Amino acid sequence: MSNIREVADLAGVSVATVSRTLQQPELVSPKTRAKVTRAIEELNYKPNLMAVKFRSGKTHNIVVLVPTVANVFFARVIRGMQEAAAAEGYSLLLVNTMGDNATEQIYARMIHTSQADGVVQLRAFNPFSDNDADEQGLLPMVNACEILDTPQCPTVSLDNRLAATAMTEHLVELGHQHIAMIKGPASSPLTRERMLGFKDALQTAGLKFCEELMFDGDFTLQSGYDAADRILSQSHPVSAIFCENDEMALGAISRLKAAGLRIPEDISVSGFDNIAFAKFSDPPLTTIAQPAEEFGETAINLLIDVLKGKAKRAVKVILPYQLIIRNSTGPAPAQPVNLTR
Amino acid sequence: MSNIREVADLAGVSVATVSRTLQQPELVSPKTRAKVTRAIEELNYKPNLMAVKFRSGKTHNIVVLVPTVANVFFARVIRGMQEAAAAEGYSLLLVNTMGDNATEQIYARMIHTSQADGVVQLRAFNPFSDNDADEQGLLPMVNACEILDTPQCPTVSLDNRLAATAMTEHLVELGHQHIAMIKGPASSPLTRERMLGFKDALQTAGLKFCEELMFDGDFTLQSGYDAADRILSQSHPVSAIFCENDEMALGAISRLKAAGLRIPEDISVSGFDNIAFAKFSDPPLTTIAQPAEEFGETAINLLIDVLKGKAKRAVKVILPYQLIIRNSTGPAPAQPVNLTR
DNA sequence: ATAAACAATGTAACCGATAACATTTATTGT
DNA sequence: ACAATAAATGTTATCGGTTACATTGTTTAT
Numbered sequence: 001m002s003n004i005r006e007v008a009d010l011a012g013v014s015v016a017t018v019s020r021t022l023q024q025p026e027l028v029s030p031k032t033r034a035k036v037t038r039a040i041e042e043l044n045y046k047p048n049l050m051a052v053k054f055r056s057g058k059t060h061n062i063v064v065l066v067p068t069v070a071n072v073f074f075a076r077v078i079r080g081m082q083e084a085a086a087a088e089g090y091s092l093l094l095v096n097t098m099g100d101n102a103t104e105q106i107y108a109r110m111i112h113t114s115q116a117d118g119v120v121q122l123r124a125f126n127p128f129s130d131n132d133a134d135e136q137g138l139l140p141m142v143n144a145c146e147i148l149d150t151p152q153c154p155t156v157s158l159d160n161r162l163a164a165t166a167m168t169e170h171l172v173e174l175g176h177q178h179i180a181m182i183k184g185p186a187s188s189p190l191t192r193e194r195m196l197g198f199k200d201a202l203q204t205a206g207l208k209f210c211e212e213l214m215f216d217g218d219f220t221l222q223s224g225y226d227a228a229d230r231i232l233s234q235s236h237p238v239s240a241i242f243c244e245n246d247e248m249a250l251g252a253i254s255r256l257k258a259a260g261l262r263i264p265e266d267i268s269v270s271g272f273d274n275i276a277f278a279k280f281s282d283p284p285l286t287t288i289a290q291p292a293e294e295f296g297e298t299a300i301n302l303l304i305d306v307l308k309g310k311a312k313r314a315v316k317v318i319l320p321y322q323l324i325i326r327n328s329t330g331p332a333p334a335q336p337v338n339l340t341r
Numbered sequence: 342m343s344n345i346r347e348v349a350d351l352a353g354v355s356v357a358t359v360s361r362t363l364q365q366p367e368l369v370s371p372k373t374r375a376k377v378t379r380a381i382e383e384l385n386y387k388p389n390l391m392a393v394k395f396r397s398g399k400t401h402n403i404v405v406l407v408p409t410v411a412n413v414f415f416a417r418v419i420r421g422m423q424e425a426a427a428a429e430g431y432s433l434l435l436v437n438t439m440g441d442n443a444t445e446q447i448y449a450r451m452i453h454t455s456q457a458d459g460v461v462q463l464r465a466f467n468p469f470s471d472n473d474a475d476e477q478g479l480l481p482m483v484n485a486c487e488i489l490d491t492p493q494c495p496t497v498s499l500d501n502r503l504a505a506t507a508m509t510e511h512l513v514e515l516g517h518q519h520i521a522m523i524k525g526p527a528s529s530p531l532t533r534e535r536m537l538g539f540k541d542a543l544q545t546a547g548l549k550f551c552e553e554l555m556f557d558g559d560f561t562l563q564s565g566y567d568a569a570d571r572i573l574s575q576s577h578p579v580s581a582i583f584c585e586n587d588e589m590a591l592g593a594i595s596r597l598k599a600a601g602l603r604i605p606e607d608i609s610v611s612g613f614d615n616i617a618f619a620k621f622s623d624p625p626l627t628t629i630a631q632p633a634e635e636f637g638e639t640a641i642n643l644l645i646d647v648l649k650g651k652a653k654r655a656v657k658v659i660l661p662y663q664l665i666i667r668n669s670t671g672p673a674p675a676q677p678v679n680l681t682r
Numbered sequence: 683a684t685a686a687a688c689a690a691t692g693t694a695a696c697c698g699a700t701a702a703c704a705t706t707t708a709t710t711g712t
Numbered sequence: 713a714c715a716a717t718a719a720a721t722g723t724t725a726t727c728g729g730t731t732a733c734a735t736t737g738t739t740t741a742t
Binding site: 013014015016017020027028029032051054055056057114 | 719720721722723724726727728729
């Protein structure tokens, strides 16, 4: 692999001239430029960007902490990030953290070892909180999707509380009075926010909130299936289930159908995220659409602003949601269906 | 950010000693080691890995060309790669190429600019074929999942032809004689291989292959839906549809149900990949399971072997498939159902 | 006691590009 | 024609580690 010196020798100029030919060609005479260009081609010279990055102290790498790349929603977010990063000449170091704090800390530390310039965190966990407590909020990080309670960095989020309220109102308008909820992990702020929105709507509607109708899940299909199973074997009446994401909704529907229930005639089910599968499920899923790609794009652009020093750290972007009504939700049955059969 | 020289000064030793304390502590006396360690802690020194990578010429980065991270199957492959890479101290530079050749060439070239050590390509396209034709097969690349026709590098694949034969035999055994196929893009070798396997099985069973029953798709839900739509509006009898992946199968099922057809009583549908949704669809999908994570893991390990110079380039790993029979396939109806109603 | 062998540490070149500064060459004005 | 200025090019320190080689200090063997 040839280096800049070999090119300089072959072209009969100095290394500075070669460097200038590539960086500021207008400073080099056309004659010299031609010589250099020829030498570059002859040697098939490609600048060693590792050297450039080392010297400049800018890696143009961004570490992205993703809880699970296998999640369809995150896959869309990643796509948005990818495009925004490419447009600005940045590369993404994607890390599938499986929600493991230690893993996130390790990878976030790549900015300390000069392997990356900044971090995008898609989970409500501060990977720097540990041993760099003092530096919190000063490190180039952007938090998107699932937001920290007291973020010191720019954030990109949805108003989950309001979105959950909108969904709940939709169910209430259909006449549902006994609404169960399949939640995400208790540790997730998303879950707390969506639950608050759910409660808000119930209160407005004059319905009472029932703790026994809250079921735990972990955003996977299987957990939705299992939660539905628990719903079927308890005694409270239920005419609708508000699931905190589409995967769990689809898992729940699978279990409800296996029990012989019709959706939405016997029981309504709603999701959250509007993943591609939502439109093609049977019945198509009522859900909340999030601008996933825009989450990624915005997060990356904010981070790049931070890196360029031209962003205020207090930026909090809130993206719009959209209630998508399909056929998995319908009017509440005249009288509660017996779930345990 | 402190550097090795500051540490050396504070500890009262030379930079070489600091370096050795970190790299080969056994060469440093315990007394000195303690001094250095203390200085490192005091300054919160973290080696600049960019400098290390630059000096060593090894980036420990691997470029991964993924057609779409949004594809659930690839998401699993990525997860496998991630784990294998982390175990060996490598980072992944994930690139969502959208199947664009130019994009792939640009990113693959990162190994020329010393930004990455090797490439994992998940598509049947040689990103080096362009202007580096001479070097083909000499560059550190591993091709997985969708394989080049004449690969010059190690590959990891499934025997797609045999898997498709197994699936087709399953349908034939159920009595299906009029089997349609929803294919992937014609450019994909996967499609060619699976079609060959499909033909093999038909021939063995003494059934004739019918070109009119081949429908194009692009591995997305929507394309499966659209293809099913075309199947419904043509005149040949069809009692089963072999879809080349699960997404298209789920899309097709959605359309068939909308037409009032029962699955599998009226028409059977099979998929390929066994994504998580396959188990929870209605009906659960008969499909071919691929060890997705193992694809990723094997690809990364092969590449690392290549990078270490201890792998022969002719390695071709073939991973096992598994026919998963669920309820989307069933006995062929006694007499062909009228599709166009 | 002294040479030989070994352990511990230091010195400085090096990786490849960039850019501040120095130097040479060309152009302009009078 | 010659100084003044501008344009083009060259020289070299620098980024932060690693490591070959040199040097100094400590044991061991005879």
